Amino acid sequence: MKIEVLRQVQAANDATADDTRRLLAERGICMLNVMGGAGCGKTALLERLLPQLTPDLRCAVLEGDLATAQDAERIARLGVPVVQLQTDGCCHLDAWLVFAGLNKLPLDQLDLVIVENVGNLVCPAEFDIGEHARLAVLSLMEGDDKPSKYPLLFSRATAVALSKCDLSAYAEFDLPRASRDITQVNADVPIFRTGRDQPGDGSLLTWIRETHAAHANGTARIG
Amino acid sequence: MHEFSLATALCEIVVEEATRYDAVRVQSVRCRVGVMRQVVPELMQTAFAACSVGTLAAGAALELEVEPVALHCAACGADAALDEIARTCPACGSDAVTLTGGDALIVAALEIDQEVPDEDRGLATGSGSQRCDRG
Numbered sequence: 001m002k003i004e005v006l007r008q009v010q011a012a013n014d015a016t017a018d019d020t021r022r023l024l025a026e027r028g029i030c031m032l033n034v035m036g037g038a039g040c041g042k043t044a045l046l047e048r049l050l051p052q053l054t055p056d057l058r059c060a061v062l063e064g065d066l067a068t069a070q071d072a073e074r075i076a077r078l079g080v081p082v083v084q085l086q087t088d089g090c091c092h093l094d095a096w097l098v099f100a101g102l103n104k105l106p107l108d109q110l111d112l113v114i115v116e117n118v119g120n121l122v123c124p125a126e127f128d129i130g131e132h133a134r135l136a137v138l139s140l141m142e143g144d145d146k147p148s149k150y151p152l153l154f155s156r157a158t159a160v161a162l163s164k165c166d167l168s169a170y171a172e173f174d175l176p177r178a179s180r181d182i183t184q185v186n187a188d189v190p191i192f193r194t195g196r197d198q199p200g201d202g203s204l205l206t207w208i209r210e211t212h213a214a215h216a217n218g219t220a221r222i223g
Numbered sequence: 224m225h226e227f228s229l230a231t232a233l234c235e236i237v238v239e240e241a242t243r244y245d246a247v248r249v250q251s252v253r254c255r256v257g258v259m260r261q262v263v264p265e266l267m268q269t270a271f272a273a274c275s276v277g278t279l280a281a282g283a284a285l286e287l288e289v290e291p292v293a294l295h296c297a298a299c300g301a302d303a304a305l306d307e308i309a310r311t312c313p314a315c316g317s318d319a320v321t322l323t324g325g326d327a328l329i330v331a332a333l334e335i336d337q338e339v340p341d342e343d344r345g346l347a348t349g350s351g352s353q354r355c356d357r358g
Contacts, residue, residue: 002334005240009232009254009328091225123225126260126328151308152259152326184310185259185322 013127016095020130023102024113030212031113033129035153036137037146038119041163043071045137045194046116050078052205057111057212062101064093064118071116081105092123095130112212121146125153132215133158138178140164140171147181155185159192159207166195226262229328230270234280236330241279246335249283253332257290257325258308292325 008014024031034042046061053059060081063072072084083101085093098115105113115131117124125136136157138146141164147154154160160182164171179191190207193200233254241249252271256262264287271285291304298317308325311318 001244001246001337002332003240003244004332005236005330006332007236007240007330009229009236009330012232012235090228092228094228122261123228126225126229148310150261151322152261155259155322155326180318181310184318184320187321 010127013095016099017128017130020095020099020102021132023099023107024130024132027107027110028216029107029110029113030133030215031115031129031131032208032211033115033117033124033131033134034137035117035124035134035157036119036139036161036163037121037142040119040137040139040142041195042116042119042137043074045161045163046114047074047078048196048201049205049208050075050080050114053112053208054078054080057209058109059112059114060105060110062093062098062105062113062115064097064116066090066118081110087118091118091120092127093117093129094127098129111216112208121150121153125150125156133211135159135161137161137163140168140173144174144178144181147178147185151181151185154182154189157182157186157189158211159190159204160186161192161194161200161204164195165193165198165200226266227270227274229260229262230267230274233271233330234274234278237275237280237283237333238278240330240333241335244335245337246279246333247338248336249280250334250336251284251286252280252330252334253286253288255288255290255327255329255331257327258292258306259322259325260328262287288331290325290327293323294320295323296320 036042050059061075062083062085064085065071066087066089069084072082075082083104085097085101134157136153192204194204237249237252268285275281289306291306294303294305296312296317297319299315301312301314303313312320
């Protein structure tokens with residue numbers, strides 16, 4: 001007997017992601033999903049941005065890693081509430097783990113939750129975790145060919161941060177090529193050149209504040 | 224290996240649907256996968272086979288149907304549906320292209336058995352003579 005099904009494979013995950021968005025909307029919280037390969041500088045980026053965000057926005061972080069709480073410890077030193085999500089070998093965060101992590105945060109005292117996803121250019125992009133926006137991070141040291149090799153991540157990004165631009169003198173990175181490969185799959189995505197003492201950090205901060213302002217009531221999802 | 228995560232979710236849906244129709248076995252599953260997912264078919268087959276062990280879907284054939292990515296060229300106006308990601312226009316060679324879609328991951332259809340097939344009934348009843356003949 002043949003049965004037509006036509007169901008999304010990830011429907012169960014996506015249903016939990018929708019529950020997360022409802023939870024966030026009830027609390028007036030915006031959630032940002034930060035994704036990128038291992039070592040691209042996601043934690044360092046948060047270490048630079050959070051001290052500049054927290055005077056105006058009450059922030060918390062969910063840290064996703066296969067093992068250890070090292071990244072959560074770095075964020076905790078900034079005085080920002082943080083929960084370490086350990087996937088025990090899974091290469092991405094899913095909606096269930098993020099929902100559980102959110103419920104360990106002081107949600108009544110927050111404006112913005114930043115999820116630092118597992119370091120991986122492939123799998124995290126596949127899973128809706130209930131975020132309002134997705135920031136894809138790519139470091140100059142990883143190479144300008146990564147947007148062409150990992151199109152799904154960049155196609156689903158709401159913004160892109162090219163990180164470690166302070167090391168541009170040491171990286172053979174064809175910026176026009178990388179930008180072209182990104183915009184081929186995501187025409188209007190803003191691309192910020194970030195790093196220590198880089199002006200792109202300021203532009204990214206503005207984008208985060210604008211994203212929060214647009215979505216703090218948890219209605220529409222960007223991108 | 225993201226195929227394993229996807230195959231786990233796929234298997235859960237297959238078993239749920241098959242159970243709804245009182246299936247005793249799933250013969251085949253047709254799954255539509257977008258080009259942008261970069262799923263390796265062989266890995267998906269292996270992952271699905273592993274995930275389905277001990278379930279109604281054990282032994283089911285997995286048919287992967289490709290959802291193409293849509294390419295539009297701003298230089299010549301060409302549109303194309305591609306089964307592989309391309310960064311230049313197939314018509315004029317320009318890199319002024321945009322790629323959209325091609326990210327589906329859908330369980331399209333199942334083929335199930337709602338009763339034990341005839342060829343399996345003999346084995347199920349343990350007919351010794353049939354085993355000898357096959358030996």
